[in-house]
Amino acid sequence: MSAPFFEAEGLCWGPRGRPDLLADISLTLNQGEVLAICGANGAGKSSLLRLLYRFHRPRRGHVRLEGTDIWSLPARDVACRIAAVLQEQPTDFALTVRQIVALGRLPHQRGLSAAGSADRDAIAHALARLHLNALAERPFGTLSGGERQRVMVARALAQAPKLLILDEPTNHLDIRHQLELMALLRGLGLTVITTLHDLTLAAEYADRVLLLAGGRVLTEGAPAEVFTEAHIAGAFSVRSRIDLSGQHPRFSFHL
Numbered sequence: 001m002s003a004p005f006f007e008a009e010g011l012c013w014g015p016r017g018r019p020d021l022l023a024d025i026s027l028t029l030n031q032g033e034v035l036a037i038c039g040a041n042g043a044g045k046s047s048l049l050r051l052l053y054r055f056h057r058p059r060r061g062h063v064r065l066e067g068t069d070i071w072s073l074p075a076r077d078v079a080c081r082i083a084a085v086l087q088e089q090p091t092d093f094a095l096t097v098r099q100i101v102a103l104g105r106l107p108h109q110r111g112l113s114a115a116g117s118a119d120r121d122a123i124a125h126a127l128a129r130l131h132l133n134a135l136a137e138r139p140f141g142t143l144s145g146g147e148r149q150r151v152m153v154a155r156a157l158a159q160a161p162k163l164l165i166l167d168e169p170t171n172h173l174d175i176r177h178q179l180e181l182m183a184l185l186r187g188l189g190l191t192v193i194t195t196l197h198d199l200t201l202a203a204e205y206a207d208r209v210l211l212l213a214g215g216r217v218l219t220e221g222a223p224a225e226v227f228t229e230a231h232i233a234g235a236f237s238v239r240s241r242i243d244l245s246g247q248h249p250r251f252s253f254h255l
């Protein structure tokens with residue numbers, strides 16, 4: 001049997017000298033699937049992502065991409081395969097949008113060789129996909145929060161990854177840009193793992209949802225299986241009503 005495209009198995013992690021914050025987390029993704037990770041503040045979503053894009057080394061367990069443990073590869077090789085869009089943004093505000101997006105090509109460039117035509121094509125394509133052509137020569141520091149977020153997604157696309165990992169990518173985006181970004185992520189054909197606070201977006205755009213609570217997997221599966229009133233109460237300590245009359249579930253929440 002061939003290995004799953006992406007697999008995390010029995011992951012445990014905690015900060016140095018502290019007990020585990022994440023315990024026994026496993027997930028499997030097929031190529032092209034979109035996984036949403038949802039859960040309350042402090043549930044461990046960002047910490048889990050850091051294990052998946054090889055920032056934190058798990059205390060126990062393994063993360064494998066196409067059957068290879070990501071810790072058996074040099075960081076640069078992993079960066080050619082996995083791109084991450086994080087909540088923290090670059091502080092180098094003087095760089096232009098094009099220069100920031102070009103940073104996505106660094107893992108693919110050897111030594112100090114100048115960017116080649118493949119790099120220029122990837123940068124142009126990423127700028128166009130995120131509707132950033134008009135902003136390409138603007139200093140990053142002069143952009144709005146939502147524009148910056150789109151630049152960070154463009155940088156990740158320029159990296160030409162096999163797996164795209166995003167931490168709350170719809171933060172700062174207005175409703176139209178949220179929907180556009182989710183449709184873009186869906187339409188890329190890439191395997192995507194993203195944390196999302198908005199359960200409606202997760203239900204509409206993700207193939208699978210992993211619900212975290214207290215650093216553990218509460219449940220994982222198709223959105224309709226995961227988003228039940230009982231699971232939502234368990235993860236978020238709120239009561240909810242789920243309207244299943246439309247194409248996608250709609251939620252209302254109460255204390």
Ligand SMILES: Nc1ncnc2c1ncn2[C@@H]1O[C@H](COP(=O)(O)OP(=O)(O)OP(=O)(O)O)[C@@H](O)[C@H]1O
Nearest residue numbers: 015016018021039040041042043044045046047048
């Ligand atoms: N390096 C660290 N040292 C100490 N505590 C940490 C560290 N990293 C994460 N934590 C703690 O682990 C818990 C989970 O944090 P994490 O950022 O993963 O949660 P989250 O689900 O992404 O939350 P949010 O929705 O608020 O972004 C939090 O209580 C956080 O304070």
